[in-house]
Amino acid sequence: MGRERSTSPLWLKELTLTSEALSCLYVYRPNSFGSRPTTTVKTSATINLHAPFLPVVSLTLLVDIEANATEADVELQVIAPLLTSGSCLEIPHTSIKGKSYLAPSVLDKAGGKARGYFPDFSIWELGFAVMVVEAKAPGVPVEVGFREAQLYARHLNAEYKSGLNPCHYILASNGKQVAYGAWDTNRSRVVNVADLKPGTIELEAFVQFCHHRVLLAHAQRCLATVRFSRSTQPHTLAGGQALINSKKAFNSFAAELAPTLRRYFTSTTQNDDPDIYQKAYVGSDDVTEYDRILEALLKDRLTSRRPMSEELSPTKAKEPKLAKAISEFRRDRPAAGQLQLITGSVGTGKSLFTRRYKELLQPEDQKKGTHWAFINFNSAPEPLETAHDWLCQQFVDSFHHENPQFDPYANENLTRIFSEDLQKRRGIYDEVEKRISLAESEKTRISDLQEWQKDPRRVALGICRHFTGQRQEAVVVVMDNVDRLDLQSQLGAFTLSLWFLDQSKAFVILQMRDETYERFKNSKPLDTFRSGVVFHIAPPRFLDVVKRRLELSLEYLSRNSPDVLEYQLGSGMRIRYPKSMLGEFLRSIYLELFDRRHNVSRILQGLAGRDIRRALEMFVSILNSGHLREEALTSSAVGAQEIAISEYRILRILMRTEYRFFNNNSGFVSNIFYFDDDWQQPNSFxxxxxxxxxxxxxxxxxxxxxxxxxxxxxxxxxxxxxxxxxxxxxxxxxxxxxxxxxxxxxxxxxxxxxxxxxxxxxxxxxxxxxxxxxxxxxxxxxxxxxxxxxxxxxxxxxxxxxxxxxxxxxxxxxxxxxxxxxxxxxxxxxxxxxxxxxxxxxxxxxxxxxxxxxxxxxxxxxxxxxxxxxxxxxx
Incomplete structure (x- = not known):
C-alpha cells in the first residue's frame, strides 16, 4: 500500500479512526530545526491531528471501506485523497478549510436542517469559496450529501452581488460513491469510489470537472469581475518624481547645533564615548512609565514568566547582580568557564550598559585582575557557525585595545601566550641545540613563534590561558550586538560563543533578544543554558534618554560655543543672538514635545518603539528640519517666549524630514493605505x-x-x-x-x-x-x-x-x-x-x-x- 508524506492541512482536526485506517497512518512531527522523524501510529483509536501533522493516504485506500464506517472514516480515507492526491484533484492543503471555517446557516427546514448546518469542507481560492464538500456515512445515500452541499452553496452565492456565484462546484461522498456537479443544477454525476482508479474514464472526467487548475481559473474569473482598475498616485499628476524628490534645506538656526547633536545623539561610536556612559546613562532608578497601552506594547512581559530570570537594576554607582556573578566566577574558577545571557529588545541599551559597567560600575576589588574584550557582531561574516578565526582575531584586537598595558605581540608576551606550545616543543629545541647550535635552536624557536602568531586561534586562546591559568585572573568577553542579528544568525552566534567558552574558559556575556531565548530555550543549542540564570535589561523611555542627552549637549555648548552666534532667515536677514539662546531653544523643544499634555509624546514614543537609537535619530530630525521655520524661532526669541511647536508641524517633520512632500522613504512614518497594483486584489484596506x-x-x-x-x-x-x-x-x-x-x-x-x-x-x-x-x-x-x-x-x-x-x-x-x-x-x-x-x-x-x-x-x-x-x- 503506497504511503506519501507531507505537511498537514489545517482542516484535519480530530478524527476517530478505524483500526485499518490507523494501520496505514503516518504522522510527521517536525522539530524546531526542521528535521522530520516519522512516527507510525497503530494502536490508538483516536488521534488529535494538528498542523503540521498529516495522515497519509493514497488512492488505493478508496476501495474496501467498511459498511459500518463513520463520516470521519469517509473524510480521511476517501475525501482527503480525492482532494489532495497528485493523481486526483491536487488541491493545496492551504486551500482546504474545515467545518469551523464557515458559519452555520439555516438551509432546509423541510429536510430537517433547520439551523446550525455547515459543510464538512470548503475549498478557497483568491478570497472565494469555490467548492463545497460534504461527507456522509456509508449508510446515507450520496444524493443527500450532494443536496445539502448544494443548499449551502446556494446560501453562499446569495450573499454575493447578482451574477457573481463563486461557489460553483459541489462534491459529496458516502465512502462507496462520489457525487459531483454544479451548484445550480439537480443533475449530478454519481460514480462508484472503486471506479476512480488511475487511468479510468471516470477518474479522468472527475479531474477535468474540478481539478485545482479548474477551480483556480474559476476564481480568477470571479476576481476579474470585482477587481479594481489600476491605480494612480496623485504626485504623478502634480509634478511626478521631481515633486516628491524635492527637498527643504535644514533650518540655519540649528546648524550651530549639528556637531553636538551628531556626537551625543547619532554617533555610531557613542557607546564608547565617556561623556555618554558616564553622564547620559538612564539607570533603573530614573526610568518612568509609559501610558497604559504603550506600556503593554513596549514593555517586555516575557521575563515575568521566567523562573530563572533576573532584572538588571543599574543605578548611578553599581549593578549588584552582574557584579556578584563575575565575583563568584573569579572565586570558583569553574573549569568550563561561564556563559551569562543578557536579554532585551534591540536598542534597549545593552551595549551601553556593559560598557558603563566595565568603566564605572565594577567594584574596585573586581577591577584589578579582571580583563575585558568586546566582540562587535555587526561586522561578523556568514555563516557564523564557522567564523572561529574571525571571532578569535576580534578578541585579540579588542583585548589589546581594552588592556593597553598588555601588548600581545611584544616579545616577552608572546613567550607567555605560547608557553604551553613552547613547552611541548622543548625537546626539539634541546635536540637542535645539541646537534647544531644554540643559535639554530633559538632560530627554530623564533620561527615557531612567528608561525603561531599568524594563527588567531592560538593567539586568542593563548591569551585566555595565560590570564586565567598562569595569572589566576578573570577574562570577561562581551559578545556585543548579537541581538541585532536575525534569528538564525543569533543562534549561530550562540553556537560560536559556546565554542569560544569551551576553548577559553572565560566569562562570556552574550546579548540576545527576548523572543529568541523564549522560543528556543528548550531546544538546541540554547538548551545547554537551560539551568542558567538569565539577566534581563528593560529599555528606558525615549523622553528619559533625550533629556539626559540634552543636558549633556547644553553643558558642552556652554563650554565650547562662542558668546555670540548668528543665523540667516529665508529673506536673507541675518540674526545675531547670544549662545544662551541655543540652550533655551533645546529646552523649549523638549518641554513642548514631552511635558505638554498632548499626543506628540505618545506618537514619538510609539514610532521609536524600544529602539533608543531610532528615538534619538527622530529627535535630531525635528531639531534640524527645514519645516521648523527660522522666522517662528526668531519671533519667539525676540519676544522672550517659549518656542511653541504645534503637533501638526511635528508630524510633518516626522513624515517628510528633509523632503518637501511625503514619500514612501521620506521619514519615520509610513503610508498604511499603500498597496501594490501587482497584488491580486489590491485595495486601500x-x-x-x-x-x-x-x-x-x-x-x-x-x-x-x-x-x-x-x-x-x-x-x-x-x-x-x-x-x-x-x-x-x-x-x-x-x-x-x-x-x-x-x-x-x-x-x-x-x-x-x-x-x-x-x-x-x-x-x-x-x-x-x-x-x-x-x-x-x-x-x-x-x-x-x-x-x-x-x-x-x-x-x-x-x-x-x-x-x-x-x-x-x-x-x-x-x-x-x-x-x-x-x-x-x-x-x-x-x-x-x-x-x-x-x-x-x-x-x-x-x-x-x-x-x-x-x-x-x-x-x-x-x-x-x-x-x-x-x-x-x-x-
Missing part, C-alpha cells in the same frame, strides 16, 4: 486590516506560544473570509515588516512567509490608532497613496500642485482633499462589501479605518462638538 487584527489580538498567544505573535498563514486565513487573497496578505505583511509596523519571529526586516509569525509593533499601533485621526497624516500620505479612481486622484493632485507652487496650503484645503479621499474609500468599501459578504464588519480594519478618517474630518469641521465613539483598540 489590506494594510489596516492586518494591523487591526494583530492589534485587536495583541494580548492572545499565537502559534509559537508568545503573546501577540501569530503565523502569517493564520492571519491570511482570517482575512481570506473577508475577501483578501492569501498571497496578497503575505506580501502586505512583508511590506509592513520592512516599515517596522510589524515584527517577525525570524527577526530580520526583509520578508515573511506563511510559516513565519508576526506581531504588531508600537509603531504599527500608533499608525492605526493615532495617526489616522490626524489631518496632517491623512493629507500628507495622499502624495503617494495609490487610488483606483482617476477622477479622485486628479482632484487630489490639484491640491498638491497648489502647495508645490505656493509652499503652503491651508487646513481647509487639506481637509477638502481628505474628504475627497474619504468619499473614495467609502465607494471602495461599498464595492468590496457587495463583492465579499464577510467584508467590512464593524470590528474589522476596513470599517475601523473609515471611522477614523470620518472622525478627523468631523473634528476639523466642528472641534467643539466632537462625538466620542467606542474605540476597540483602547480596550
Amino acid at each position: 489590506i494594510l489596516p486590516e492586518i494591523l487591526f487584527w494583530l492589534s485587536d489580538n495583541r494580548k492572545r498567544r499565537g502559534q509559537i506560544g508568545l503573546e501577540g505573535y501569530f503565523s502569517v498563514s493564520n492571519v491570511a486565513d482570517e482575512l481570506q473570509r473577508r475577501g483578501y487573497v492569501r498571497e496578497d496578505v503575505c506580501q502586505a505583511c512583508s511590506w509592513l515588516l520592512q516599515k517596522n509596523l510589524i515584527e517577525a519571529d525570524h527577526m530580520n526586516q526583509t520578508l515573511v512567509d506563511f510559516a513565519d509569525s508576526i506581531k504588531v509593533t508600537a509603531a504599527g499601533f500608533i499608525h492605526l490608532r493615532v495617526l489616522c485621526e490626524r489631518l496632517e497624516y491623512l493629507y500628507g500620505v495622499l502624495t503617494v497613496t495609490p487610488i483606483s479612481d482617476l477622477r479622485t486622484a486628479t482632484a487630489i493632485s490639484d491640491y498638491l500642485r497648489r502647495e508645490n507652487q505656493t509652499g503652503y496650503i491651508s487646513g481647509f484645503q487639506q481637509v477638502r482633499a481628505v474628504e475627497l479621499f474619504l468619499e473614495y474609500l467609502k465607494r471602495q468599501f461599498a464595492q468590496l462589501k457587495a463583492a465579499y459578504p464577510e467584508f467590512g464588519h464593524d470590528r474589522a480594519g476596513a470599517a475601523y479605518m473609515i471611522r477614523q478618517v470620518e472622525s478627523t474630518v468631523r473634528y476639523f469641521r466642528n472641534p467643539t462638538n466632537q462625538e466620542r465613539s467606542r474605540n476597540y483598540l483602547d480596550e
Whole structure:
C-alpha cells in the first residue's frame, strides 16, 4: 500500500479512526530545526491531528471501506485523497478549510436542517469559496450529501452581488460513491469510489470537472469581475518624481547645533564615548512609565514568566547582580568557564550598559585582575557557525585595545601566550641545540613563534590561558550586538560563543533578544543554558534618554560655543543672538514635545518603539528640519517666549524630514493605505486590516506560544473570509515588516512567509490608532497613496500642485482633499462589501479605518462638538 508524506492541512482536526485506517497512518512531527522523524501510529483509536501533522493516504485506500464506517472514516480515507492526491484533484492543503471555517446557516427546514448546518469542507481560492464538500456515512445515500452541499452553496452565492456565484462546484461522498456537479443544477454525476482508479474514464472526467487548475481559473474569473482598475498616485499628476524628490534645506538656526547633536545623539561610536556612559546613562532608578497601552506594547512581559530570570537594576554607582556573578566566577574558577545571557529588545541599551559597567560600575576589588574584550557582531561574516578565526582575531584586537598595558605581540608576551606550545616543543629545541647550535635552536624557536602568531586561534586562546591559568585572573568577553542579528544568525552566534567558552574558559556575556531565548530555550543549542540564570535589561523611555542627552549637549555648548552666534532667515536677514539662546531653544523643544499634555509624546514614543537609537535619530530630525521655520524661532526669541511647536508641524517633520512632500522613504512614518497594483486584489484596506487584527489580538498567544505573535498563514486565513487573497496578505505583511509596523519571529526586516509569525509593533499601533485621526497624516500620505479612481486622484493632485507652487496650503484645503479621499474609500468599501459578504464588519480594519478618517474630518469641521465613539483598540 503506497504511503506519501507531507505537511498537514489545517482542516484535519480530530478524527476517530478505524483500526485499518490507523494501520496505514503516518504522522510527521517536525522539530524546531526542521528535521522530520516519522512516527507510525497503530494502536490508538483516536488521534488529535494538528498542523503540521498529516495522515497519509493514497488512492488505493478508496476501495474496501467498511459498511459500518463513520463520516470521519469517509473524510480521511476517501475525501482527503480525492482532494489532495497528485493523481486526483491536487488541491493545496492551504486551500482546504474545515467545518469551523464557515458559519452555520439555516438551509432546509423541510429536510430537517433547520439551523446550525455547515459543510464538512470548503475549498478557497483568491478570497472565494469555490467548492463545497460534504461527507456522509456509508449508510446515507450520496444524493443527500450532494443536496445539502448544494443548499449551502446556494446560501453562499446569495450573499454575493447578482451574477457573481463563486461557489460553483459541489462534491459529496458516502465512502462507496462520489457525487459531483454544479451548484445550480439537480443533475449530478454519481460514480462508484472503486471506479476512480488511475487511468479510468471516470477518474479522468472527475479531474477535468474540478481539478485545482479548474477551480483556480474559476476564481480568477470571479476576481476579474470585482477587481479594481489600476491605480494612480496623485504626485504623478502634480509634478511626478521631481515633486516628491524635492527637498527643504535644514533650518540655519540649528546648524550651530549639528556637531553636538551628531556626537551625543547619532554617533555610531557613542557607546564608547565617556561623556555618554558616564553622564547620559538612564539607570533603573530614573526610568518612568509609559501610558497604559504603550506600556503593554513596549514593555517586555516575557521575563515575568521566567523562573530563572533576573532584572538588571543599574543605578548611578553599581549593578549588584552582574557584579556578584563575575565575583563568584573569579572565586570558583569553574573549569568550563561561564556563559551569562543578557536579554532585551534591540536598542534597549545593552551595549551601553556593559560598557558603563566595565568603566564605572565594577567594584574596585573586581577591577584589578579582571580583563575585558568586546566582540562587535555587526561586522561578523556568514555563516557564523564557522567564523572561529574571525571571532578569535576580534578578541585579540579588542583585548589589546581594552588592556593597553598588555601588548600581545611584544616579545616577552608572546613567550607567555605560547608557553604551553613552547613547552611541548622543548625537546626539539634541546635536540637542535645539541646537534647544531644554540643559535639554530633559538632560530627554530623564533620561527615557531612567528608561525603561531599568524594563527588567531592560538593567539586568542593563548591569551585566555595565560590570564586565567598562569595569572589566576578573570577574562570577561562581551559578545556585543548579537541581538541585532536575525534569528538564525543569533543562534549561530550562540553556537560560536559556546565554542569560544569551551576553548577559553572565560566569562562570556552574550546579548540576545527576548523572543529568541523564549522560543528556543528548550531546544538546541540554547538548551545547554537551560539551568542558567538569565539577566534581563528593560529599555528606558525615549523622553528619559533625550533629556539626559540634552543636558549633556547644553553643558558642552556652554563650554565650547562662542558668546555670540548668528543665523540667516529665508529673506536673507541675518540674526545675531547670544549662545544662551541655543540652550533655551533645546529646552523649549523638549518641554513642548514631552511635558505638554498632548499626543506628540505618545506618537514619538510609539514610532521609536524600544529602539533608543531610532528615538534619538527622530529627535535630531525635528531639531534640524527645514519645516521648523527660522522666522517662528526668531519671533519667539525676540519676544522672550517659549518656542511653541504645534503637533501638526511635528508630524510633518516626522513624515517628510528633509523632503518637501511625503514619500514612501521620506521619514519615520509610513503610508498604511499603500498597496501594490501587482497584488491580486489590491485595495486601500489590506494594510489596516492586518494591523487591526494583530492589534485587536495583541494580548492572545499565537502559534509559537508568545503573546501577540501569530503565523502569517493564520492571519491570511482570517482575512481570506473577508475577501483578501492569501498571497496578497503575505506580501502586505512583508511590506509592513520592512516599515517596522510589524515584527517577525525570524527577526530580520526583509520578508515573511506563511510559516513565519508576526506581531504588531508600537509603531504599527500608533499608525492605526493615532495617526489616522490626524489631518496632517491623512493629507500628507495622499502624495503617494495609490487610488483606483482617476477622477479622485486628479482632484487630489490639484491640491498638491497648489502647495508645490505656493509652499503652503491651508487646513481647509487639506481637509477638502481628505474628504475627497474619504468619499473614495467609502465607494471602495461599498464595492468590496457587495463583492465579499464577510467584508467590512464593524470590528474589522476596513470599517475601523473609515471611522477614523470620518472622525478627523468631523473634528476639523466642528472641534467643539466632537462625538466620542467606542474605540476597540483602547480596550
